[in-house]
Structures are given as structure tokens and as C-alpha cells.
Amino acid sequence: MTTVEIPNPTKRRFVQLIQLLDNWSEQKITSSDISEITGWSTSLIRHDFWLIGFSKGVSNGYFVSELSEAIKLALGIETSESHYIEKGNVADENRFSDSNDSRSFFKNICIAGLGRLGSALLDESFFENSNFKIKAGFDSNVNRVEILRSTFPLYPANEMQFIIKQQKIEYAILTVQDKDAQNMTDRLIKTGIKGIINMTNVILKVPDNIKVENLSIINALNLVI
Amino acid sequence: MTTVEIPNPTKRRFVQLIQLLDNWSEQKITSSDISEITGWSTSLIRHDFWLIGFSKGVSNGYFVSELSEAIKLALGIETSESHYIEKGNVADENRFSDSNDSRSFFKNICIAGLGRLGSALLDESFFENSNFKIKAGFDSNVNRVEILRSTFPLYPANEMQFIIKQQKIEYAILTVQDKDAQNMTDRLIKTGIKGIINMTNVILKVPDNIKVENLSIINALNLVI
Numbered sequence: 485m486t487t488v489e490i491p492n493p494t495k496r497r498f499v500q501l502i503q504l505l506d507n508w509s510e511q512k513i514t515s516s517d518i519s520e521i522t523g524w525s526t527s528l529i530r531h532d533f534w535l536i537g538f539s540k541g542v543s544n545g546y547f548v549s550e551l552s553e554a555i556k557l558a559l560g561i562e563t564s565e566s567h568y569i570e571k572g573n574v575a576d577e578n579r580f581s582d583s584n585d586s587r588s589f590f591k592n593i594c595i596a597g598l599g600r601l602g603s604a605l606l607d608e609s610f611f612e613n614s615n616f617k618i619k620a621g622f623d624s625n626v627n628r629v630e631i632l633r634s635t636f637p638l639y640p641a642n643e644m645q646f647i648i649k650q651q652k653i654e655y656a657i658l659t660v661q662d663k664d665a666q667n668m669t670d671r672l673i674k675t676g677i678k679g680i681i682n683m684t685n686v687i688l689k690v691p692d693n694i695k696v697e698n699l700s701i702i703n704a705l706n707l708v709i
Numbered sequence: 710m711t712t713v714e715i716p717n718p719t720k721r722r723f724v725q726l727i728q729l730l731d732n733w734s735e736q737k738i739t740s741s742d743i744s745e746i747t748g749w750s751t752s753l754i755r756h757d758f759w760l761i762g763f764s765k766g767v768s769n770g771y772f773v774s775e776l777s778e779a780i781k782l783a784l785g786i787e788t789s790e791s792h793y794i795e796k797g798n799v800a801d802e803n804r805f806s807d808s809n810d811s812r813s814f815f816k817n818i819c820i821a822g823l824g825r826l827g828s829a830l831l832d833e834s835f836f837e838n839s840n841f842k843i844k845a846g847f848d849s850n851v852n853r854v855e856i857l858r859s860t861f862p863l864y865p866a867n868e869m870q871f872i873i874k875q876q877k878i879e880y881a882i883l884t885v886q887d888k889d890a891q892n893m894t895d896r897l898i899k900t901g902i903k904g905i906i907n908m909t910n911v912i913l914k915v916p917d918n919i920k921v922e923n924l925s926i927i928n929a930l931n932l933v934i
Contacts, residue, residue: 499931500923504912507887521914561931591934604829605926614927615934655933657926662732679933681926685728689746697929698725701830701882701906702839704922706724706786708880708904709816709840 490558494532497524498555505552506613512545561615562589590617592653596641596668597660598623598632601683605657606634619651624664641671648675657681658688715783719757722749723780730777731838737770786840787814815842817878821869821893822885823848823857826908830882831859844876849889866896873900882906883913 490498504521505513515526522529533539533551536558540550556562593616595602606621621638623629629638639647647653658680660668665686672680679695682688685702715723729746730738740751747754758764758776761783765775781787818841820827831846846863848854854863864872872878881902885893890911897905904920907913910927 495932499928500912502931503910503925503928507911522912523917559931560934591930593930600829600832600835604825607825610825611927614930616927616930655930679930681929681933683926686732687725687729687747692748695933697932699924699926699929700728701908701924702836702841703724703728704906704924705816705818705839705841705880705904706727706784707720707922708906708920709785 490535494535495559497522497529497532498559502552502555502559502561505548505555508548511548513548513551514545517545589615591615591655592617592619592651593655593657594619594648594651594653595621596623596644596656596658596672597664598625598628598638599659599661602657602659603632605659606632606636606638608635616655619653620647622647641668644671645675648672648677653677655679655681657683659683662686715760719760720784722747722753722757723784727777727780727784727786730773730780733773736773738773738776739770742770814840816840816880817842817844817876818880818882819844819873819876819878820846821848821866821881821883821897822889823850823853823863824884824886827882827884828857830884831857831861831863833860841880844878845872847872866893869896870900873897873902878902880904880906882908884908887911 500522501518504518515529518524518529519526533546533554536554538546538551538554540546593611595605595618598606598621602621602623605618608618611618618636620636621629621632621634622641622644623638624641626640629640632638654677656672656677656679658665658668658672662684665682665684666689669680669688669690673690673694677694679697680688680690682696682698683700685700687698688696690696725747726743729743740754743749743754744751758771758779761779763771763776763779765771818836820830820843823831823846827846827848830843833843836843843861845861846854846857846859847866847869848863849866851865854865857863879902881897881904883890883893883897883905887909890907890909891914894905894913894915898915898919902919904922905913905915907921907923908925910925912923913921915921
């Protein structure tokens with residue numbers, strides 16, 4: 485599937501919009517509904533839809549399912565629907581079964597750093613209803629790895645290289661302490677990871693082909709004051 | 710103190726830059742150093758500095774402490790230095806003591822929702838070296854409030870109105886479940902809170918005067934794929 489080139493601000497709005505649409509109880513939604521909740525102007529909303537070639541229904545609203553599907557396709561987020569169409573395999577009834585870990589419907593992720601914040605994420609239910617599946621947790625502290633309970637396996641950080649390749653893990657959530665952030669990032673990059681959700685307060689130095697989203701709580705607080 | 714009006718993209722870069730400067734081991738930093746780590750162009754970096762009227766030293770770098778101070782002042786983040794100058798009170802030796810809760814150096818925050826993620830934040834050390842101080846945690850589940858251990862007090866959500874006013878809490882970190890996000894937000898707004906760090910996956914509907922920063926991990930993952 486080719487992904488349309490979408491400007492970053494639009495992409496950010498779309499990612500939020502998906503959550504809104506997924507929780508919308510009615511069959512249709514208008515740009516005014518969206519504007520009222522998000523604060524984005526209706527013209528901006530319509531412009532975003534135009535960018536991805538979505539112009540169905542305007543007078544009395546968009547069909548939520550169609551709109552959601554169009555946005556997910558444009559962002560490259562596979563849906564059960566798109567997966568089904570793309571594979572074109574009617575007989576593929578196991579596509580949602582847990583037994584087939586290599587299926588493309590889910591993107592595999594890992595948690596790097598199992599301190600307070602990282603271990604709070606050791607719960608698959610946190611990612612349910614999403615396209616992401618946690619496959620592993622890593623920490624340099626072997627004791628921590630042995631003591632913590634989790635529904636998926638935890639490993640010492642020195643097994644990272646092997647496990648990330650073996651489990652086809654593509655993205656990491658970085659929850660180490662600030663002082664270890666860059667070092668752990670360098671190690672993750674060596675494993676061939678594609679993107680990092682950076683929950684530390686550190687600006688990570690990464691090559692151009694690695695995507696980073698910064699979710700530092702302290703930085704966010706500094707933005708709301 | 711009056712805060713300069715800074716465009717949002719610049720503000721976001723500044724908030725990240727503060728972390729970089731705070732961890733910079735040398736006395737000086739050049740725009741090339743900053744560019745190499747952040748990926749921002751040197752002209753963009755210089756333009757940001759120009760916006761806040763900071764143009765000291767260019768040939769062989771900026772003094773890190775001066776630059777950091779200038780950025781924090783522009784963002785309205787009080788530093789020990791600026792607090793000292795602003796108050797102009799040499800005798801105010803108690804300004805960093807924990808006994809004086811109403812001092813303006815710290816912004817008081819609370820955690821709303823003490824599930825896995827929220828309770829991972831029940832640790833003052835998470836916010837050390839920042840301008841933020843956790844004063845309370847809230848949860849609708851009274852059992853949870855009683856069982857969890859914390860270095861600051863936890864309260865049932867129905868005491869929120871009183872405690873937030875009494876403790877002069879200005880900002881909340883929202884860590885409830887998605888289904889409770891808007892309801893808890895409405896209650897927080899009624900208490901007079903100024904800003905919310907939204908860790909849920911929901912788009913929050915808030916009045917214009919309430920600032921929200923969205924830190925949804927799933928949304929961030931959708932942005933790096």
C-alpha cells in the first residue's frame with residue numbers, strides 16, 4: 485500500500501481524529517461537530533480531508549466509518565477492513581488469531597526501560613483496540629527483569645539485538661532514566677528499530693531515518709504554563 | 710513578569726532546548742552543536758533566539774547558562790535566578806524550603822486517575838529538577854486511594870474541588886481510562902485548573918482558556934509508523 489504524503493500538522497490532527505471517530509456513537513459526523521470538539525476550524529478540517537482525496541458527503545455530514553477508514557488508509561494504519569482487502573484472501577480466517585505473530589495487521593513494539601513508568605506499561609490491555617502489540621520489555625537491570633510480572637516476556641538489555649530481530653519488533657517506547665536515554669537509543673538504533681516514543685526528558689540524537697515522538701511529561705507541563 | 714508572545718513551534722523547540730542545555734556539560738554551546746543534536750537548521754535556531762531578543766555571542770558560541778536563563782524567562786518558567794531577582798528580597802532565605810508551599814517558584818500539579826499509568830507517577834523524584842511539584846493524586850475508586858503508597862496525599866475524586874483550591878494546584882496530569890476522560894476533565898475544569906496533560910487517547914473538549922497537551926502513547930505510535 486502506498487501512503488499519501490501528508491503534512492505533519494495534518495497528520496497530527498488525523499491521529500487525534502481517529503480517536504474521536506472511534507468513540508463517536510452516531511453514524512454520521514459533520515465538520516461542525518469535529519470543530520466544536522477539537523477547536524479546529526471547519527475549513528481546516530475540510531482542507532485536511534481534501535488532502536487525502538476524501539470529499540464524500542458534506543451537506544449533512546460524513547459517514548464515520550468511511551471517514552475513519554479513509555484517514556487510516558492515508559496514514560498507513562492498517563484496519564481489519566484494509567488488511568482484508570489488501571491481502572485479498574477470503575480464506576485467511578486466522579488473520580486475527582494470536583497464533584500468527586508475523587501477520588502485518590499488528591506492529592510489534594517493545595518497552596525499553598522497566599522503571600516505574602516503563603513497568604506501568606507492562607500490560608497488553610493498555611494497547612488493546614490499537615494496531616500495536618507489545619512483544620518484549622528490556623532493562624539493563626537483570627533483577628528487575630526477573631522480578632517484574634508481565635503477560636509478555638522481559639529480557640536483559642544485552643539480549644535486545646537478538647530479540648528485536650527475532651520478534652520483528654519495529655518500534656520502542658523509551659522509558660529509561662534521562663541519563664541512560666541516549667545510550668539506550670543508540671543500542672535500539674543498532675537493532676534496526678524504525679521509531680521511538682521518547683518518554684524521557686532528553687533530546688535524542690538519531691539518524692534521519694529514525695522517527696521520534698517526544699512525550700516528556702515535564703516538557704508538556706512547560707508548554708501548558 | 711510579562712511573558713513574550715512566542716509562536717507555538719518556537720515554544721516547542723525551546724522546551725526541548727532547555728533539557729538539552731540543562732544537560733550540556735560545557736560552558737558554551739554553538740548553534741551548530743544544537744543543530745547537530747536536534748536536526749533544526751542553524752538559521753532556524755538563530756531566528757528563535759532573535760525572537761526573544763537573545764543575540765549574545767555568535768562567533769564562538771553562547772554561554773549555556775545565559776541562554777538557558779533567557780529561554781526560561783521568555784517561556785515564563787521561573788528559575789532560582791529569576792525568582793531571586795523578581796522578588797528582590799535578599800533576606801528571603803526560605804524560598805527553597807519545603808515549608809513554604811505558596812512560594813511561586815514551583816507550580817503545583819496533581820495526578821487525576823491512579824490506575825497503572827497514574828500510580829507510576831506517584832513519585833516526587835519523577836519531577837525533581839523541574840519547576841513542578843505534585844501535591845495530590847485523585848481517583849474515583851476510594852479503595853485504590855487507600856491502598857496506594859505515595860510521598861504526597863491521595864484523595865477520592867469527590868474531594869478534588871476542595872483540595873485543588875486549598876493546595877493551589879494549577880495543572881493536572883490526566884491518567885484515567887479513556888471512557889472517564891471527558892468526565893474527569895469537566896470536573897477538573899470546574900475546580901479552576903489552568904492546564905491538563907492528557908495521557909488518555911481521547912480528544913478533550915475544553916474551553917479556550919484551558920491549555921491541553923496531548924501525550925497519548927498510541928497516538929504517538931501512529932505518528933511514527
